[in-house]
Amino acid sequence: MTARQTDMWQGSVDRRESRCHGTHYVFVDVLNIVSCFAVVCLHTSLGVFSLQHTFLWAFQELMQAMFIFAVPIFFMVSGMNLLDYRKKYSTKVFFKKRFVRVGRALILGSIACYLLFGLLPGLFYGAQSIADGFGPVDFCKRFLTNSIIDIYWFLYSIIYLYLLTPLLSKIVHDRRLLEYAIALTLFCSILIPAAKAIGINEKYFSPLLSWPLFASSALLYFLLGYYLENYGLPLHWNAPAWAATFLGSVTLMFLGGLCWNGFFQNSMGVEYQNYLVGISSPLCVISAVSLFMLCKALEPSLQRGSDRMKSIIRKVSSVSLGVYMFHLLLVNLTLGGPFERILTFGQYHPFIKAIAVYLLTGIAVYAGKWCISKVKRALLSK
Template sequence: MSKNSATRERYYFVDVLNIVSSFAVVALHVSLGVFSPSMDASWVKSVAFQAAAIFAVPVFFMISGMNLLGYRERYSTTHFFLNRFRRVGVSLLAGSLLFYFLYSTFPAYFYSANLIASSSGVIDFVIRLLGNRINDTYWFLYSILYLYLVTPLFSLAINDRRLMRYLICLSCFASVIVPFCKTFLPIDDLGINQLFSLTRFNSICAFYYLLGGYIGRYRTFLDDISAPLCAVGYFVCTCAMIIWGLTSNGYFSGCVAEGYNSYPISISSPLCVAQSLFLLHLLKKEEIKLRALPVEVQSAIKKLSGAALYVYLIHILLVNLQPVGKMAFVHRIINHSPGIKLILVYLISVAIGVFVLDMRRRMFAVKIKRRDNQNQSNE
């Protein structure tokens, strides 16, 4: 990638990462049965889904870091804030309004919607919005908004390779290594929390964000590893997480735990960090091939990438759909199996996303045309 560039070049591998990660987010949410451990094959399948797709949010954070930590080379901090908060803030507000309205109006049609319907109102909406208690899968949006607030500080380090390495190592130690040690060693939580209480450095979100900025600016040792080896790395990490997840929840001992131990397959797991890095570099190495694709295919990739945000915003509505009334037939089709549910929920969500994007483009084109006509008439 270009180290100093006034205009950011489009990278198709980033578009593909957006698509793959949005698909993975759906995979994570159609396999929520993982939180109820059992000896059934369906639970093992849910564990496999979780392990294969846990990279989703880490990759989203890394993409954001790649795109934004060098913003000073393209525009001002004021422009950065206005642009990012308008895009993500409006998406968060619009998505929350949609969920709140549907949950309040049709509580029987969605899982746990009755909790909102029983206390709906303007004040209740504001309180729930501020506390992420409308749709808790939006936690990523809350996290990224806060990261935007500290991006002007992080962006000052992007051109200093050694400083970036220090920041990444610091956040990795606080958000990956310390939780790993706390999981397996009898460490006093109070002491650890007092030592590493700086919010932005014990945040796994900040770690991936900084890591993405570094990868977007500098070469890493993974750049020297071939694409097939990166694919093998992703596969090995995924299999290791599946085995670790099953073992830590008592599957192989024949006595599964009452509560699900999510740490082995989580974004703080060292295996997830490695898996996400292998996947990102695997697709990064395919950039030349992606640039050689026909224009029609590239256009389709751009559309699907643009719809990724909408997939994230609305897919949980389909996941939480309940078998009530006319929706019972749709529910039966979608829930026939986790694989079918994954594909159908993604396809429906991405179709809605593409439709919304198309409508926005049309409205923008009409607005531009009206403005041009008005300018001509004034002349």
């Protein structure tokens, strides 16, 4: 074994020992915060789906390219944290802990949004259809088909990954077997859609390669998170190199998206083409991996930060799920009168709107969690 190989092996051992001893990774909190804000940015720039030959449309396309990593990073962080759950607790405890948390969030969030949309349809874009069929049967149908608030697709997908986790946890400690699973999933979920996107007829793939399990890009990112944390990549780059890779992938997505949608031509297409700036794009994989590795490379610097700084980062990170669940209520809010000017401003300044929505939702979620904790303490004290 060479000196370099010894250092790599020792580094991997040190990381695993740190995890076993309960070291909290600050870079994971940073990833949660950045990804949560990125989700908000994606939803304040949805005007990109209405093709226009304007600077505003191009800026929204840039926001999509810049922040498309959001949900892939969430999947990667989940895979990193959960695929070795057997070291901490049994499968029964794993299911209890994860399904209670995510299932409760999905059900309560769906109920809250359904009631708001059904009872106050005039306040939210697109809510009238729910108000027209408002009732328990309609709720059940919409809940089962993710037709209440469509961004909850992430929660449905993560439940699917939780169901697979007991099986996946058996292979992750065999590096070669894990690499095989990643390669197979990369081929089916990323490369085959890429072939379709450039015009190759899918009939050449579907008979042999239409495998639902491995055709999930969510599964790819889930596996990648564990792999990158525990085995890393043969590229021993520092933070600036990973930052440059991230910016390069964003630039290619942005320029490619402009070209694909005919922005540099006299007339643009009829329908927005979002394959290149989407989670199944090879460039998105590069973007998510490089951002993950960038934040991981910054971990030593983050650990040297003050306890107060790390505490603040952790508190901000703790509201990420709540912000994800409810930020779209503010994004889709429609108010007349004196508030109309504010909403119009947000339409023409999607990045500023994203900042405002993130901050307001985060404050509301934090206040809600604080109130709930106070009520629980009061009840326990009695």
